[in-house]
Amino acid sequence: MIQTLKPFMAALLAKQMREDGRGVFDYRPIEIEVNPIPRANGSARVKIGATEVLVGVKMDVAKPFPDTPDEGVLMVNAELSPLANPEFESGPPGPAAVELARVVDRGIRESHAIDVEKLCIVPKEKVWMIFVDIYPMNDDGNLLDAAALAAMIALKKAVIPKYDEKEGQVLHKELTKEKLPMKALPMLTTFGKINGSIFVDPTRREEKALDSRLSIATLEDGTVSAMQKGGFGTFTQKEIAELLELSAEKGKELRKFLK
Amino acid sequence: MTKVGAPEKLIVNGKRLDGRKFDELRELKVKAGIIPNADGSAEVTLGETKVVAAVYGPREVLPRHLSEPDRAYLNVIYTMISFSTSERVRPGPSRRSVEISKVIKDALAPAIFLEKYPKTKIDVYLEVTNANAGTRTAAINAASVALADAGIEMRDLVASVAAGKADGELLLDLFEPEDNFGEADMPFAMMPRTKEITLLQMDGELSKDEIMRLVEMNTKACEQIYEAQKAALKEKFATEKEAVQETIENSEGDKQ
Numbered sequence: 001m002i003q004t005l006k007p008f009m010a011a012l013l014a015k016q017m018r019e020d021g022r023g024v025f026d027y028r029p030i031e032i033e034v035n036p037i038p039r040a041n042g043s044a045r046v047k048i049g050a051t052e053v054l055v056g057v058k059m060d061v062a063k064p065f066p067d068t069p070d071e072g073v074l075m076v077n078a079e080l081s082p083l084a085n086p087e088f089e090s091g092p093p094g095p096a097a098v099e100l101a102r103v104v105d106r107g108i109r110e111s112h113a114i115d116v117e118k119l120c121i122v123p124k125e126k127v128w129m130i131f132v133d134i135y136p137m138n139d140d141g142n143l144l145d146a147a148a149l150a151a152m153i154a155l156k157k158a159v160i161p162k163y164d165e166k167e168g169q170v171l172h173k174e175l176t177k178e179k180l181p182m183k184a185l186p187m188l189t190t191f192g193k194i195n196g197s198i199f200v201d202p203t204r205r206e207e208k209a210l211d212s213r214l215s216i217a218t219l220e221d222g223t224v225s226a227m228q229k230g231g232f233g234t235f236t237q238k239e240i241a242e243l244l245e246l247s248a249e250k251g252k253e254l255r256k257f258l259k
Numbered sequence: 260m261t262k263v264g265a266p267e268k269l270i271v272n273g274k275r276l277d278g279r280k281f282d283e284l285r286e287l288k289v290k291a292g293i294i295p296n297a298d299g300s301a302e303v304t305l306g307e308t309k310v311v312a313a314v315y316g317p318r319e320v321l322p323r324h325l326s327e328p329d330r331a332y333l334n335v336i337y338t339m340i341s342f343s344t345s346e347r348v349r350p351g352p353s354r355r356s357v358e359i360s361k362v363i364k365d366a367l368a369p370a371i372f373l374e375k376y377p378k379t380k381i382d383v384y385l386e387v388t389n390a391n392a393g394t395r396t397a398a399i400n401a402a403s404v405a406l407a408d409a410g411i412e413m414r415d416l417v418a419s420v421a422a423g424k425a426d427g428e429l430l431l432d433l434f435e436p437e438d439n440f441g442e443a444d445m446p447f448a449m450m451p452r453t454k455e456i457t458l459l460q461m462d463g464e465l466s467k468d469e470i471m472r473l474v475e476m477n478t479k480a481c482e483q484i485y486e487a488q489k490a491a492l493k494e495k496f497a498t499e500k501e502a503v504q505e506t507i508e509n510s511e512g513d514k515q
Binding site (some may be wrong): 003066067068069093094095098099103108109110111112154171212214219222224225226227228229230231232233234235236237240242244245248 | 262264273329354355357358360361362365368369373443445449450454455456457458459460461462463464465466470471474475478496
């Protein structure tokens with residue numbers, strides 16, 4: 001089945017065309033919903049075309065890691081529930097889920113998007129743990145960009161719950177007005193490559209025909225904070241140089257949704 | 260910088276803490292054919308980082324549902340032995356090792372003619388025996404030598420190395436303090452014959468220009484690694500050839 005899909009996609013792309021009528025460097029329409037989940041400290045639902053991802057932020061207080069005694073902790077996790085794609089299976093996270101979570105995590109962590117030093121309550125003892133959980137609701141390709149965008153919106157809108165220092169307890173039902181300290185807004189852009197043609201925001205059908213994929217996280221000033229190549233194909237040095245330029249441009253487009 | 264144990268400086272008097280130049284690779288050793296039971300194997304040592312690779316296959320696909328009608332199923336498992344790091348690693352898969360196994364698989368697959376071995380499985384087992392940064396790239400170097408040693412048809416070997424940034428300088432082949440306390444790390448792999456890039460990861464903060472300079476730096480180092488990989492394979496097969504010749508000569512001696 002994949003054997004018939006790939007020549008078709010490749011032929012279209014060779015003419016700078018796509019199945020859904022988009023240009024090669026156009027995203028599908030993007031829709032966002034802010035804080036759809038009242039119980040979460042922050043949440044976002046992002047749709048890119050038919051792809052839909054729900055991301056929630058929860059916070060708790062715990063002991064910091066010994067090598068970063070005065071920094072809060074970021075934990076990103078992805079659950080590829082079978083409700084979102086007939087090919088997903090329940091059970092422990094597989095390589096796709098782990099990669100999704102870790103690429104989103106690196107984009108945020110390495111750009112120092114969260115000012116983790118401000119999340120310290122008592123050095124070596126108590127810091128805020130920020131849990132970012134990614135749940136795809138419908139996978140029509142490019143979960144990476146949808147999840148990364150949703151994670152940034154959820155973090156930006158998240159409020160810190162009240163912490164009772166005497167009791168050493170988080171009062172999960174009482175929220176403060178305090179927002180998470182954010183320093184940067186990394187945006188992830190994923191490119192696909194089929195038979196030498198490169199395009200942005202692959203659909204699920206395009207993903208099935210992909211040779212390779214390159215995801216690049218960029219900041220407002222064009223700095224790159226994470227990259228990840230995937231798939232059984234390759235990229236040339238020239239292609240990487242071009243995609244670095246393009247990802248900064250696409251990042252700007254995506255960042256508008258954070259307002 | 261709030262990280263505990265960070266050295267004050269990573270670059271002292273224009274030199275790195277281990278005395279290397281900015282674009283200098285650690286001492287590299289490649290040895291092919293070290294595990295007699297395996298169809299192919301290799302050990303790569305890069306400074307203090309040591310990785311052993313074993314390839315089994317093409318062989319029957321188990322469990323059977325993983326079998327692919329038009330190509331081999333490539334299975335890559337990267338693990339760290341429990342005493343390979345300063346703090347003991349809990350044996351078994353971790354999120355980190357699952358992701359690294361996947362990116363290594365994506366880095367090796369472009370070089371293998373998987374379509375020549377339909378309905379079979381090729382297993383690549385990678386054990387980090389001593390970790391001092393650059394374990395995934397050392398693992399790729401070992402894996403591609405082991406695949407070639409197993410006689411699996413390939414487009415090219417895959418050579419791999421990481422470069423990054425520490426104390427504001429672009430550096431080749433980071434070792435542990437530079438990796439832990441530096442600004443960025445960029446693991447990279449390519450097929451040196453065509454210069455096609457098969458692995459590209461980056462975490463940290465870099466400008467586009469810095470990334471392209473690191474790509475250049477990595478490319479050069481991969482060419483050097485490629486030579487060591489080829490030499491290791493030649494040495495192994497030369498030894499094997501000698502052994503065969505000796506057997507032939509001995510048997511001829513018996514006849515006379």
